Structures are given as structure tokens and as C-alpha cells.
Amino acid sequence: NRWNRPMMITMMAQSQPYWASIESDIEVHLKNAIHVRPPVTVFKPMHCLVFAAPKTKASALCVAACELVGGDRDRAMDAASAIHLMHAAAYTHEHLPLTDRPISKPMIHHTYGPNIELLTGDGIVPFGLELLARSVDPAQKNSGRILRVIIEITRAIGSLGVVDGRYTEIRGTQSNGEELRDEDTWMEHVCKKKVGEMHACGAACGAILGGGSEEEIEKLRKYGLHVGMIQGMMMMVNGLGRKEEREMEVVERLKVLALKELESFDAKKVDLISSLSQTLNCVIPN
């Protein structure tokens, strides 16, 4: 059994409480930030669409990376929440019914009309960045770190990051392969831009906020990239219903690369964060 499923499930079971506790903390933090208040016509759709988007491990990685380099969990909560918000906004806009959208995109349930979903997505992004900018604490003298995290996040979600991935994905699904001679290259580019770099960003932001060294930040960024690529590959394999052979080879290679980035960290502390790369391909429902 190439998947080695029993071992995976055991590892996942051990690490699950850690990731579950992070995700639950982020959810509480977000619910507190966007509690429904006047104007209800604005906050209700925002609340609904933020929690309708599937969770991304990019947020959880932000918290785990912060803890790995010795920072308190609290320090990373605003950034982790902002990352989920950016992800939710992109997810909402990705599913907007536009006249020139490829029909291959899976249909999702729409609670609101396109106008409200467009506007709410437009509102979520500045809301998330404001949340982050407000988390400056003069006592912690963290304004430099917060600004750095804002740059990390705006880059990851922008035209050279998630937007590039979404664009390349649409172009690929619309072109019937004419323009894209190499489907594997296309898929890896989409995974990297849409998912990989958001995870890289999450891990790097956590390390920055936790007070990690430049070396630690870069190692965690690469770890996040590999983990995110695995996540993206699994999502695309599941979504496209493609043959798995080649993708699974890539995933196995990415796992090795991911773990390599963690080698220099304290072996005792590294178990929690490293569990993510080992269990990701079980987490995605088949």
C-alpha cells in the first residue's frame, strides 16, 4: 500500500489535537472580530462568507510557526485570522457567477446574490488588513514586524501570488490545452501560486511575529511552501479526478523536502508542526 494509510492515521491522531486547538482558537478570534453588529446588512454576509470558506492550513501554520520559534500563540492570532480572511475573500470571488466563467468550476451554495458576494469579498480584504495593522502594540514595539507581515500577505494574495494562480487556472481550463503545452507545469504553477505561497506566507508570518531569526523565517517559509504545494496537489487531484500516479510521486518528494527544512529546529518541538506534512494527504476527503 503506497499510501501507508494506517501509519498516516496514527500520526494524524497524535497531532490532531494540536491543529484542532489552533483552528478552534482562530475561529474564536475571527468570530470575535466579525461579530454581527450594525450595519447588519454588511456584517451578516461578511460573517457568513468568512465561515463558508473551507479552512486553510495557511492560517494554522502561521500559529504553529510562531510557537515553534518560541512566540506566544496570541502574537500570531491577528495574522492567522487575516490570512483566513484573504483566503475567504478569494474563495468568494472565485465562485462568483460571471458571464465568462468556465463552467467546470464546481458549484457551491450561494446564500447571497453576486452583487453582495462581490462587495463582501471587497470588504473582507481591507477588514483583514485593518485587523492586522491595529494589532500594533507599543509595549511590544512590534510595528516593524507588523508592517513586514502586511507586505508578506499583500504580496501573497496579489497579482504575483493568488491572483496569478487564479488567472493561470482559468486560462488553463478555458484554453483546451492549446496554449498550455505542459499540463504538469501548469498544475504546479497553479498549486504554487494559489495554495503553496499562501502557506509559505503563513509560516513566514508566524516566524516573523514569534521573533524567529532570518534563517528560521526562511526555513519555515520553505516548509510552508512544500506543505502548501502538497495541499494544492491533493485538492487538484481530487477536483479534476485525474490519474494519481505522477502527482503522488511529486507529493512524496515534497514531503521529503518539507521535512528537510525542519532539521535544524529543536527535535522535541518540531514534532507538532512536522506532522502537517505527513498527514495532509489524508486530511483531504477523497
Added chain:
Amino acid sequence: NRWNRPMMITMMAQSQPYWASIESDIEVHLKNAIHVRPPVTVFKPMHCLVFAAPKTKASALCVAACELVGGDRDRAMDAASAIHLMHAAAYTHEHLPLTDRPISKPMIHHTYGPNIELLTGDGIVPFGLELLARSVDPAQKNSGRILRVIIEITRAIGSLGVVDGRYTEIRGTQSNGEELRDEDTWMEHVCKKKVGEMHACGAACGAILGGGSEEEIEKLRKYGLHVGMIQGMMMMVNGLGRKEEREMEVVERLKVLALKELESFDAKKVDLISSLSQTLNCVIPN
């Protein structure tokens, strides 16, 4: 002649070189920031849509406010550019062809399909905020100011600002007046949220970056709000083709309020910025 047109035109002629020089500097700054480079498929639409949006005086006010409080023009250029970018992104999304859009919105020329316009709008916002976050200069120790400006801008464009205005506007044009008992209140709310608060934000950001006192920042914020409200009223009056009587009264009242906010500033320096409130209703083509 209620409009007193000859006097207006004279004042505009005197102040025009000042505003023209600001707008030209912002344009150069923006063109430099978004020069078309690889990936061209990303930067070309971005470049095109950023300059397709009509100019907003909110950007120019940012520079003028900075100069009024004694700051160098350079200090405000990134924020002024970011404000134009936010405005261009909102303008692009406002004109997206969605299935539930009211048909009353004036048609604009679309160089790109809806998908690209949606994505480009999504890319412009983080691009602008990144530009701003990167303008931190350790020599100037301005990280606190930049973070404050980021908060100002994210608030102004978000769910309690421009997004609220766009939402209220759509609801008003769709509801046939059933829900909205008072059209004047509706119009003022839309003007305030969509246009007024962006101008207030622009002026406040300029004052913050120029090193203005808290009092100066708040006076310039109010000046910007009144000027923006005038701008918004003129745009709606022109757009809706409504009777002008009541709106012109409001505009005259707003001009008085605007000038009142500038009373405590140096009389010699105030002429340039104050010309905006006097000439705005000539600037909009009828």
C-alpha cells in the same frame, strides 16, 4: 446667476496649475510603480484598468494636505497613489457585468472580460497596500505613521466605507424606493460613504504623513469630507439627471463648512488647498 460661473472659472484658473502639478506627479509615480513587466498578462490589465478609472481628488488632497502642514510632497506620494489604486479597484468592480446588476449603471468600455477585471481589481488592492507598507523609511522613523495610514485607508475602502456606499447605492436603485423612504437621506449616505470619506481619508493621510498635529489632521479630515461630499453630490446630480435646486443648496452649505475648517491654518498657505472646495462644481463636466 446662482452659479456665479465667471468668478469660479477665474479661481479655478489660478489654482489649476497647483492641482495639475499634483495630479501629474501622482501619475508619474503610479506609472513607475506599475510599469508593464513580466508577467505581462498580469501587469498589462492592471496598468490599463488603473489609468482607465477617472481621477479622484482624494489622491490630490492627500498631497495638498501634506504640503499644507509643511511636509514634502514626496512623503505623500505612495499614499496618494495607494488611494488612487483603491479607487480604481472599486471602480473596476463597480462596473463588472454581474447577473443581478441594475441596468441603470452607465455602460463603460471594457477592454477585458469580466474574469480579468474581477481578478485585476482583486490584485490592485493588495498592490496598493504593499506599495504603502514598503514606503517605510528607517531614516524617517515613519513606521507608526505608515501603519496609521494603512488603517485609515483600509477603513475608508472597507465595509463601513466605500463598500457600504456601493451597497446602499445598489439597494436604492433596485428597490424602486420602497425600502428607502427618504431619497435625500439615501443620496447623502451614498455620497458620504462612496466619495466623502475617501476624500476625508486622503486629506487625513496627507496630514499624518506631513507631520501635522492631531488638530490639523482632524480639521483636514473634515475639510476632505465636505469637499468629497460636494464632489459626490455633483457626480450624482450629473448621473441621475435630477432637479438641481436642493442639491445646489446642500453644495453651497458644504462649501461654507469646508472653508470653516481651514480658518486656523496660515492664510497664505491655505489658498491652494481651499481653491478645491470653490471650484469643484465647475470641474465636473455637465
